[in-house]
Amino acid sequence: MSVTNLGRAFITNTHTTTKMNLLRVKRIPAIITQRNLNVCMSVFGSDSQSLVPQKPVVRTTSTGRPNLPPKTVVDLRLVRHLEKLSLVDFGNREGIAVLEAAISQADQLSVIDTEGVEPMISVLENRCVPLSEDKVNEETLSDEVLACSHTLVDEYFVVPPGNITHTQEKEYHTNLNLT
Amino acid sequence: MNHLMGSISGATAHLKQKALSSYELCEAVIKRHEAITKLNPFITSTHKLARESASRSTERYKKGKPISPLDGIPIAIKDNFCTAGIPTTCGSKMLQNYTPPYSATVVQRLIEAGAVIIGKSNLDEFGMGSGTIDSTAGPSRNIYRSGINYKLQSTVRYPTSGLEDGDWYVTGGSSGGSAVAVAAGAAFGAVGSDTGGSVRNPASYCGVVGLKPSYGIVPRYGLISLVNSMDVPGLFGRNVDDVATLLSVVAGEDLRDSTSVPSNLQNLQLPEVPSIEGLVVGIPREYHSAGMSQEVVDIWTKIAGLMKEQGAQVREVSMPHTQYSIICYSILNPCEVASNFTRYTGVEYGLRNESGHSMEAMYALTRSTGLSEVVRGRILAGNYFLLRENKERYFNQALKVRRLISQDFEQAWSSGIDLLLTPVTLSTAIRYSEFVKTDNRSQTADQDICTQSANMAGVPAINVPVALNLDGLPLSMQLMAPWGHDASLLSTAKWIEQHVNFPRLCTIED
Numbered sequence: 134m135s136v137t138n139l140g141r142a143f144i145t146n147t148h149t150t151t152k153m154n155l156l157r158v159k160r161i162p163a164i165i166t167q168r169n170l171n172v173c174m175s176v177f178g179s180d181s182q183s184l185v186p187q188k189p190v191v192r193t194t195s196t197g198r199p200n201l202p203p204k205t206v207v208d209l210r211l212v213r214h215l216e217k218l219s220l221v222d223f224g225n226r227e228g229i230a231v232l233e234a235a236i237s238q239a240d241q242l243s244v245i246d247t248e249g250v251e252p253m254i255s256v257l258e259n260r261c262v263p264l265s266e267d268k269v270n271e272e273t274l275s276d277e278v279l280a281c282s283h284t285l286v287d288e289y290f291v292v293p294p295g296n297i298t299h300t301q302e303k304e305y306h307t308n309l310n311l312t
Numbered sequence: 313m314n315h316l317m318g319s320i321s322g323a324t325a326h327l328k329q330k331a332l333s334s335y336e337l338c339e340a341v342i343k344r345h346e347a348i349t350k351l352n353p354f355i356t357s358t359h360k361l362a363r364e365s366a367s368r369s370t371e372r373y374k375k376g377k378p379i380s381p382l383d384g385i386p387i388a389i390k391d392n393f394c395t396a397g398i399p400t401t402c403g404s405k406m407l408q409n410y411t412p413p414y415s416a417t418v419v420q421r422l423i424e425a426g427a428v429i430i431g432k433s434n435l436d437e438f439g440m441g442s443g444t445i446d447s448t449a450g451p452s453r454n455i456y457r458s459g460i461n462y463k464l465q466s467t468v469r470y471p472t473s474g475l476e477d478g479d480w481y482v483t484g485g486s487s488g489g490s491a492v493a494v495a496a497g498a499a500f501g502a503v504g505s506d507t508g509g510s511v512r513n514p515a516s517y518c519g520v521v522g523l524k525p526s527y528g529i530v531p532r533y534g535l536i537s538l539v540n541s542m543d544v545p546g547l548f549g550r551n552v553d554d555v556a557t558l559l560s561v562v563a564g565e566d567l568r569d570s571t572s573v574p575s576n577l578q579n580l581q582l583p584e585v586p587s588i589e590g591l592v593v594g595i596p597r598e599y600h601s602a603g604m605s606q607e608v609v610d611i612w613t614k615i616a617g618l619m620k621e622q623g624a625q626v627r628e629v630s631m632p633h634t635q636y637s638i639i640c641y642s643i644l645n646p647c648e649v650a651s652n653f654t655r656y657t658g659v660e661y662g663l664r665n666e667s668g669h670s671m672e673a674m675y676a677l678t679r680s681t682g683l684s685e686v687v688r689g690r691i692l693a694g695n696y697f698l699l700r701e702n703k704e705r706y707f708n709q710a711l712k713v714r715r716l717i718s719q720d721f722e723q724a725w726s727s728g729i730d731l732l733l734t735p736v737t738l739s740t741a742i743r744y745s746e747f748v749k750t751d752n753r754s755q756t757a758d759q760d761i762c763t764q765s766a767n768m769a770g771v772p773a774i775n776v777p778v779a780l781n782l783d784g785l786p787l788s789m790q791l792m793a794p795w796g797h798d799a800s801l802l803s804t805a806k807w808i809e810q811h812v813n814f815p816r817l818c819t820i821e822d
Binding site: 184185186189190215219220222231232236238241242245250251254256257260262264278280281292293295297299 | 412571612
């Protein structure tokens with residue numbers, strides 16, 4: 134039984150109370166009983182039971198996929214496409230499992246009827262947010278900004294040649310074991 | 313030193329009376345930090361700068377001219393807020409060598425108020441996580457049952473010893489470093505960020521007050537973006553008045569953040585003795601979700617009953633889209649992340665992996681080296697949801713569901729409800745050994761259930777510690793209010809605080 138202590142009732146944690154402690158304590162700790170529980174609760178109102186639902190109201194874990202779209206399988210084509218768009222890699226099979234789980238969870242939204250509902254981009258949509266003045270800011274911060282980079286040529290940021298598609302090493306995709 | 317576990321106003325009073333100087337207070341906090349290093353609250357300690365700051369504060373008090381109620385007060389800053397000249401890493405390899413040339417608005421305002429920045433606190437990498445486990449600086453540990461000796465202000469004896477098997481409790485996340493620094497007396501207040509519950513979750517586990525203000529009233533300029541439409545700088549304190557003081561300093565428009573709005577909270581003063589007479593408190597039934605521990609339900613029931621007894625009208629309300637909030641978040645978060653994280657290329661700042669011979673290769677290798685699996689997973693998921701063939705079904709659908717969630721709140725407020733009372737987390741702090749059994753993505757999906765909706769709707773929400781359980785771990789409650797009603801939210805939170813007599817951590821053996 135879990136009882137939390139808000140009043141002056143004395144409750145003992147039977148795991149840690151020892152004989153020595155009992156002798157030192159002036160008031161003898163009470164053993165957890167239903168009566169103690171009621172005493173605790175009565176400090177804060179005995180008719181509070183009905184105010185808060187005592188059982189879970191919603192199912193947060195789905196047990197199946199009855200009305201949901203079919204489970205998405207992440208194939209090699211999709212992996213390559215996403216890796217190219219993201220310029221990060223899945224790393225290993227677990228990375229793909231994480232994506233599949235994320236898609237599976239996201240699919241649960243498809244059952245909600247959103248007919249006629251406008252997308253909400255910002256919670257401030259009904260408020261005026263300021264526009265900045267069309268004024269030149271006199272400060273030049275080029276030194277501070279350039280100082281953040283470790284690879285510069287004069288006052289230029291530097292990158293290797295572009296327009297070359299990055300491809301992963303061949304073994305990486307084979308090791309993912311995808312269709 | 314007992315001062316360290318007191319309030320900000322208590323500390324300021326001592327400073328004014330010259331019972332101690334800002335410098336001495338700073339030294340005491342530094343010493344406390346050294347005593348609790350095993351909790352790993354900070355990625356970067358800023359002791360040298362803190363001492364300089366504290367010295368200047370001491371001079372001001374000598375002249376009888378403190379700048380503000382925060383003058384000389386040690387504050388911790390989560391390491392995803394830019395601090396000029398101080399490394400800001402976001403707990404990631406990508407920014408391990410990044411020192412910003414500017415400070416976040418929140419940091420600037422605190423410094424201008426005379427606060428002493430004591431350190432950059434630990435976080436889950438880039439704010440992604442609910443445990444403060446996934447950081448390149450290693451995990452942070454909860455002070456409760458950590459093996460560090462502490463005493464509680466309580467006539468009831470609670471277990472305070474470390475766990476026998478050497479296990480420990482997580483701080484919660486992602487702002488865990490900030491939460492535990494405040495809980496352990498290594499800071500009087502702290503700044504965190506809350507996107508899905510990242511201030512309220514660790515506040516709950518660490519037994520401190522954690523506020524997520526209304527979206528827009530505290531500027532995000534300098535807060536390294538996670539989800540622009542949900543991120544909010546949040547505040548930690550050991551009591552509600554402290555958090556209100558911090559809020560009054562940091563709130564208010566900043567034109568450099570186009571999503572910041574004006575606020576009148578600069579003169580915020582909570583009533584000495586708040587009242588809840590006639591207040592209408594809603595209990596959203598759907599917040600009792602599967603997996604919630606019985607003791608959390610019990611404490612929710614007790615607090616609801618207490619408020620009713622003391623003059624509030626307490627009634628159940630339905631917020632039917634609650635269960636979809638976390639799913640909506642699991643789409644919108646990665647989508648915004650996928651967009652925001654395109655900035656990490658190694659070109660202008662941060663880690664740079666030179667082994668590729670093309671620009672694209674350099675970007676890809678830099679990002680794969682610098683960003684953890686968790687971060688990469690979110691980028692990939694986000695780009696999946698944003699694919700042309702998927703965007704309508706996932707991203708746009710999630711935006712529509714976001715409106716439905718927001719409307720749930722609107723309907724609650726228009727039915728006459730002033731505030732909502734709910735749990736924060738499903739249970740008390742989780743053992744590290746249990747926590748790591750679940751992957752980061754599933755863990756946040758489980759843990760953010762009660763906190764996430766407030767970010768969806770942009771409403772203010774606060775965590776108030778109310779009791780300890782039989783294992784000596786904190787149990788907390790959450791209050792939520794309509795957008796912009798931060799002052800009344802804080803007043804009611806103060807009322808709860810005054811009526812529950814939370815067994816405070818009062819001393820720690822240095």
